[in-house]
Amino acid sequence: MIPLILSLLGAPHQDAATHTLIVTGVGGEGKYREAFVQQAGTLITNLIEEYGVNPAEVVWLAETPALAPDRISGRSTRQRVVTELQRIAAGAGPADRVLFVYIGHGSDAGEPKLNLPGPDLGATELHALLEAFPTQLVALVFGASASGGFIERLQGPNRIVVTATKTGFERNETVFSTVFARAFGGEAADTDKDGRLSLAEAFEFTTHEVARLYESDNRLQTEHARLSDSTLARRFVFVPKGARSVSVVDDSAGAALLAQKQRLERDIESLRAQRETLEPNEYDRRLEELLVALATVNRKLRERAGVPR
């Protein structure tokens, strides 16, 4: 079934662009070099193919561009990262969004840093660079070991910071980035089933799956991811490429249906809030009544939009 996204649900503004900068750091060993490239490649593929991110707005910097020459834009040196961020800042509209993802090793000897070929890039310098995005919603994802300290250094208005570890002391190799890339690879991370994936959902998926991986391997979990602002992260959404949108209701019947749908959704929310005060059977009875009504309205809306069952 193709997801039906209704404009009333608040899909991202159609004109806003998402500028994506993916940076893979220095590997140190061949296996990490390849792993970082593979994780970044998967993430980019998923963003483009699943969520329709414009390839022209995606820049990938890596330690060894030769590993994927047709996709990697350049070497991930400190200077190049700085240049790309400055370039994005110069070209971004006030309502645009920025997604910055770092995949690689990290370190924190008093200041969290990204381990790049040549000089590292520290949180202080990154913080200064981010000043160039005063109005844009900026999401920064650090999938590195010892990355926890970035949250305290970089959090601010219109800014979401995600780190793979809780603090700078979690220094072991992480699996965060592998799982985070997978979050964009299907519907599994869309837990509220509204057809869109928010950064908050991607984060929840990742933390959940990381914990499960450690548990199934009977290993002590050595990474605990953090998210700076879950409210903002719920607003940073990705809409599936194939989603259909009913954005305009130009007749009274359609408007009535949408209004009915909205009312039912509010009623369901209200019922869910009362859950603790109701007997389980009574709760289910009322919920079912509302859901049947909602499902019926949705069916009619889909029929009007020509979406098959």
Next chain:
Amino acid sequence: MSRLGTMAATIAVICGATLPLACQQTQAQGRDAGREAVRTGDYQRALAILSTLARSPTATDADRFALVRAYRETGRYAEAVETASQFAALDPIWHVTLGELAAIRGDLDEAERHLRTGLATEGSLAIRSGAHLGQLLLERGRREEAKRLLVNVIRGNPGRDGESEDLAAVAAALEALGTAWGEPDRFREALRMYDRAIAADSSNLEAQVALGTMFLAKYNRPDARTTFEAVLRVNPRHPRALLGLALVALAEGRAEGDDLLGQALETNPNLVEARVALATTHLEREDYAAAEREVSKALLTNPASLPALTVLAASHLFGGAPAAYDTVARRVLDFNPVYAEFFAQMSVLSARNRFYQQAVDLARRGVALDSISATALAALGLNELRVGAMREGRSHLERAFALDPFNVWTKNTLDLLDTFDQYGRLESDTLRVIAAPDEVDLLGPYLMELGEAGYRSLAARYEYRPTRPIQLEVYRHHPDFSVRTVGLAGLGALGVSFGNVLAMDSPSARQRGEFNWGSTFWHELAHTFTLGVTDHRVPRWFSEGLSVVEERRARVGWGAQLRLGFLMAYHEGKLLPVSRLNDGFVRPSYPEQVGFSYYQASLVCEMIEMTRGSDAINRMLDAYRRGLPGPEVFREALAVEPEAFDKEFDRWFVERFGSVLEAVAGADGGAFHRELQRGLLSEKAGDTEAAVVAFERAKELFPEYAEQDNPYWHLARIHREMGRLKEAARELARLTALAESDYAANLEEAEVLEELGDLAGAAEALERAVYIDPRDPALHERLAVRYGDQGRWREAARERQAVLALNPVDRAEAHFQLARAWFHAGDRAAARRAVLRALDIAPAFERAQELLLQIRGISPQGGLD
């Protein structure tokens, strides 16, 4: 006689009674040497010197005590008594020694007479007599009188300036009070007092042995071991220190316990406690006749030894002689009418022999005799838990813990019980599963299916129907399982059956591939039947063997299989004859022996079925139920002498595995090993055809070999790479039929079968993998799809429930898929419940909304379907 001993005798003759100064000096040197020999355990030499010199007019008390000690420590009690009696005229302190010696020999009246004589005096003599007499009266059940005496001993504490022996006597009195009246603080005081006694005289080995024994009694094995070892560094032949160290080793399940007991008895063949310990090891091996023989020797020395009589009673009870048991029990109670320890020990021994309900009944009798017996209360509580009486068990354990907080078994078990509130339950008429809530959800449906199928199958085979529901406890953490079963962490087993209560590790307690939790449950369930049908009299080897056979019957691939190590053990003569197979379980002599014994026992059961029919198994079980000793069971049920059966099994084994035995014989691992290596090397070199030939040959030589680097796995991989999927599937099928815990092989087989379009076969392989490790949601999703493909929607629903139990991040989708499976399975009510949960999480979930409308029968036109 030693050289010095001869010299000492000569000195005595030459010097005669006149004792010129030179002779006196020489005698003094000889006596010094004699005392030193006693101290260091050279008893023969000591006796050679002191038997003459200690009687000379110039001899000191120390010389005389050393002589009597040498007699005593070597078990020559009659000579010790005779000698001490001669010295008694010199000093009344000898009444203490004579009292002790009389007690050792079971002459309790004589012991009391001597000790009361000592008690009538003052100072050291009164303290030591009082301590011994107090303990003696306790053994005779005269508790109040004993208490008065022991309290007086403590009041007479000589303080810091007291002699070491007096301080040790006070310590012993404190310990006795602590034990008999459940006063934990007394042990702490006793410890301080023993320390003072040892500080006052570091050569007082008796105080050190007493301290070590108290440590052992209070479950502190590390300190007990250190203390006994310190004594043995001074005197390597000290019989009671050797005994103490042996008891530590036996308690820890270490093999040197038997050897240490042997050393103790070599020094003192009449050491009653060592004989009792040895007899107890025979009891644990279920060799009741040997236990009786051994304990009879102890009773020759001390016919009033309550621990010896207790073991004798146990050998009668478990050996099928209830009348003899009653006689001994009466004898014990005649000596001490409130001897709760008898029933406590009988309870512990009953539990070790798997008579759990009997253990409860016996412990209860102990508590009735002495309501503050911590050992009886602990035995009662632990065994009530084993038979499923959880509330009563907990209550008794709490009482036991208040009286004896040092008991780690009690403490650990109470700690575990504190967590039980967090456990979940799933119950049918047949089975009650208790586990962590998420594990109940995950494992429960499979366990219920297995439980129902197992009950039906086993009830039919053994013509016995255990009381239902059978309780199964599944522990996520192995130490919890271990505490539940033996009270301590460290048990190596995967599961245990107490009869109608089973406990086992959950898959989360172990690494993937370490075990198969499905077959483990089935194994333990089979015990419920073999234990129940024999009133718990089935010997361990037979019950284990049958359980393994039942695993193999239950599912393809389940149950222990032939291993290379087993064949090596055969070649090395390390396998036990059937008549002694029980030893392989209860007292293994090398680490792998338990595992080998499981497999061997299963072979014995298979051989009996093959050569004498399946009825023979039930005839044996019936004979065990009637209490026949093992050899009699073989004679009656199989018409064969045990020794003849040993030989018959050996012939059968060689006939069945002769070619395999030959293939693995030789220092280089035999032809099998050579072919396997050739295959591995060829594969590595890329010569796959040569590898196939070598692996095929290895397979032919040892078809049961399914361990790491087995030929099936390599052949399957080669065939798959070459696109020969059918051949790959065949090899994998052989492998998964041999290796019950090979997760990777089952997944590989499922993939290959899917590629071949054999979806049913793939589902079977995936289901086998679930019983190895059910913790991967992707496995259940895959299996659910396979079942859905085949229209097996109930099974698909079970798999979808498993996904949910694994707490997937996408819970709405998981509920929806479960609803879908129930809907297709025709269970609309279950489907409705599940889809509501999906939509409760995600009201906008369109596919779930549609399913809800379908479940409600609402057609696209708005009407009802």
